[in-house]
Amino acid sequence: MLKSFFKIMPKAMLLALPILCWIGSFAAPAWAEEMATAAQVETLTNNLNIVWTLVAAVLVFFMQAGFAMVETGFTRAKNAVNILMKNLMDFAFGSIVFFLVGFGLMFGVSHGGLFGTSFFGMSGMFGSEGGGVEWSWTFVMFQTVFAATAATIVSGAMAERTKFVGYLIYSVVISLFIYPLFGKWAWGSLYIDNGAGWLENLSTGAFCDFAGSTVVHSIGGWLALAGAIVLGPRIGKYLKDGTPQAIPGHSLPLAALGVFILWMGWFGFNPGSTTTGDGSIGRIAMTTNLAGAAGAVVAMLTAWVLFKKPDASMTLNGGLAGLVAITASCATVTPIGAMAIGSIAGMVVVFSVLFVDRVLKIDDPVGAVSVHGMCGLFGTLCCGLFNAEAVLGIGEVNTGLFYGGGINQLISQVIGAGTAFVWAFGLGLILFTILKKTVGLRVSAEEELRGLDLGEHGMEAYAGFQIFTTE
């Protein structure tokens, strides 16, 4: 019965095909004519932008999974539940707080370019300004996942020793105003024209940070630095004479999976920041990918020369370093420029990890400060060096120093990146010190040795497996 069905099928399809074509030849011209009206083209374009931006938002959301896997993999098995919970809960708290307060501060009507004053809880957002009702939903969703990305960077640097309650409070505060206010200064006009922030109106030209090397990554990275300093190093990380010890992560496969997931998410993070479904997204995907690739290659080579072996954890960090660095300038540099930026970032990240670990003696288990802070800073400056708008045919003049654009853009970049450091690192020190003095920021030594999974959550990540807890 089934056999004969399959025998007949191809013949039936052969018959059906010309009939369908015949029907189509009547329908097509009429349909095309209808679509040609301007209003409908606009609706279609608008819907295309919405679809692309929401797809990108979903990709950026999945970066949460990437962060969770990278951070779990680079830390010990006895703290896996804790780091997963931190990654889950900073997204959950952040989403709610950003919707209620953060978005309004970031994109509402601007008060002197310093903070937004409207759209709290999306109230009053459904007028025609800012692109209409449908666009509002999409835009808030897209910005929410960006805010959550900044928040989740910090958990890695504070891994394996932070009190869960203290971390939860931090995650609310960053999404409440630390991220949104700097976001207002740099990106305020993205939603409505009278939302512009002061960094967009610099006399040397608007601060350039297309998808957030500074706004997202450096802000997260500098907060991470403040957190790691206030917390102090993990037990056993430094000997009495200050010699750093290796505390190997428990799963390089998870860490690698996380890096691949993050890399994939970046195809939403950077090309999605156009919030426009046009041809530029392919170009931005290219510059993004080339920078990540160059970052991984150069970090591997640097580690190979320094440590005599191609260190996997450094190479994974290197890919992320390239991606973080290209984020600011992904829309305005050539492919060659992108590879140059990624390559330098790959070197910066290795030396930065060593510098933080050996010279500053700050314990950052996953390299978050180096990847997001340092490479975010470097990438932001790269706008002033590598921007080639005229070469790409998207602007009148190149603003990058290396392309004859003079020094003005670079000055704007220094102002923006410097402000971000003072803002995030300064507030971070204050916030974490207050937490330390009140609810407490660090678990007891006994709990740290036994693992935060048992101490904070009363459960194990790998029940049924025997995990070494000898350090």
Add this chain to the structure above:
Amino acid sequence: MKLIIAMIQPHKLPDVKKELFAADVHKMTVTNVLGCGQQGGYSETYRGVVHEVNLLKKVRLEIAVNEDFVKVTIDAIIKGARTGKIGDGKIFILDLPECIRIRTGEKGKEAIG
């Protein structure tokens, strides 16, 4: 010859190792074990359900020594592992009739050292 077996808290292993090296004891076997003693267990919760964990994670050290090294080894283990709290562990000492180094075929005192 004696075989010294010590059960210690996992997180004291680095300290014990340091003390043993300082006392010139460089050869040992370390195993991850589960066990229970005076310390009692603790309770975990999983999806709201409490379950008691009676067998705790411990580390087992095995060190074969000549007679003149018995006391230094024991002292080093105690120095590294003692906190004064219940759960610090125990040391067992057994007579060891023979020891053979596989590579050379040496026996007894030479093989241990």
